[in-house]
Amino acid sequence: MSQKVTVASDWLCGCAGCHMSLLDIDERIIELVQHATLTSTPVTDLKHPPEQGVTVGILEGGVNNSANEAVAKMMRERSRILIALGDCAVFGGVPTMRNTVGIGDALRRAYVETESTVDGKIPDDPEIACMQVCRPVDQVVPVDIYLPGCAPSADAIWYVLSELLAGRMPELHGKFLDWH
Numbered sequence: 001m002s003q004k005v006t007v008a009s010d011w012l013c014g015c016a017g018c019h020m021s022l023l024d025i026d027e028r029i030i031e032l033v034q035h036a037t038l039t040s041t042p043v044t045d046l047k048h049p050p051e052q053g054v055t056v057g058i059l060e061g062g063v064n065n066s067a068n069e070a071v072a073k074m075m076r077e078r079s080r081i082l083i084a085l086g087d088c089a090v091f092g093g094v095p096t097m098r099n100t101v102g103i104g105d106a107l108r109r110a111y112v113e114t115e116s117t118v119d120g121k122i123p124d125d126p127e128i129a130c131m132q133v134c135r136p137v138d139q140v141v142p143v144d145i146y147l148p149g150c151a152p153s154a155d156a157i158w159y160v161l162s163e164l165l166a167g168r169m170p171e172l173h174g175k176f177l178d179w180h
């Protein structure tokens, strides 16, 4: 990719730790912005990738509800290359633990039965996203690059981004797949 590439990121059902690890590339972010335009991230004013699309889309987190599904589909439609960033995006991660009890029981436990709850009620406003079985991103949209880890190291994230900036598809192996 010789011309400046565009990069967008967003998060689904995750803890933001993968985005924190992205920020941990530290001074290399200067090199990143020299070669790439960050169009939209959860921490910028523009939250969604532009309609004209981006070169690289990055998704953190699993798909946990109807809002996550819409975000994942928009990012896929608008990204030439889609990265699943972190264990939650790649495998579903910790939130998939609630799949074992079912949505109804999980909602009841969270909103009604917790020890600190008095007169709890499961939210039912139609404006609120509908909870779904929690899934990894590739069960909803095709993924091009998988970068596991909780969170992936800054070095692994930088390796992936710098390879893409150089016009190569990253090959993840060895130290870049270390578990944290």
Ligand code: SF4
Residues within 6 Å of the ligand: 013, 014, 015, 016, 017, 018, 060, 061, 085, 086, 087, 088, 089, 093, 094, 149, 150, 151, 152
């Ligand atoms: S993979 Fe780990 S750091 Fe990333 S969103 Fe999931 S729990 Fe957080």
